Amino acid sequence: MTDSSSAMACGKAVETSLLPFAANVDSEAREDILLVIRFAHAVATQEKTEGLNPDWFNNYRRKLQFLGWDATPPPLFQQPVALRQQVIEMTLQQIGQVGSPEHLQEAERFVLGLQKDRELMGRVETRMRENNTIQFQLMPCVRRSGDYYEMVLYQMQLLALESTQHFLFVKGDLGMTLTGQSTELIRFNLRLFREQFKLKILAGVSSAAHQQILDIQL
Structure with missing residues (x-):
């Protein structure tokens, strides 16, 4: 019998x-994919805190690769760019260009789930x-075939005023600067x-x- 939870999309x-x-x-x-994410996040954060590796994201990414990810280096925007577009709008656009329609659909559902709960979003x-x-x-993660999952x-990465709030969904000129952005399709051999x-x-x-782990209702 199939686990009923396998028939429902969910977000974390x-x-x-x-x-x-x-x-x-x-x-x-x-649960296994969450285990990988939690481990990579914890180790990258600890190593940054201890001064061993200040580049949190690239260290986080390397931990993921070591644990079974197959990824190709993505383009990374190094020059600061004035951000005049809705943050999530830009995010979904990039995901749609690199991933499949399924990836974009799940990302959009996740965003809608967050928008419905302002306290959770905060x-x-x-x-x-x-x-x-x-x-x-x-x-966003989908199963492709057998034990292979695509994400x-x-x-x-942004620079913003400390007073800026609800930055994910606010439109217009937020007074924020885009300092880093990358998108890549990765495969996970479970x-x-x-x-x-x-x-x-x-x-x-x-x-x-x-670690803070939250359920997002889709």
């Missing part, structure tokens, strides 16, 4: 990583901010992760019990 927010899961990603696969946005820097990853990894890495990282994830 793990710190600054936003994860819309398609209905064909069953509950067991979701909790998510709080984790994205560090002083006047804002960073987040939107990562668009979109990341954005069987490889389960056979080689899962048991090794469980302890690391257990020690990161303070």
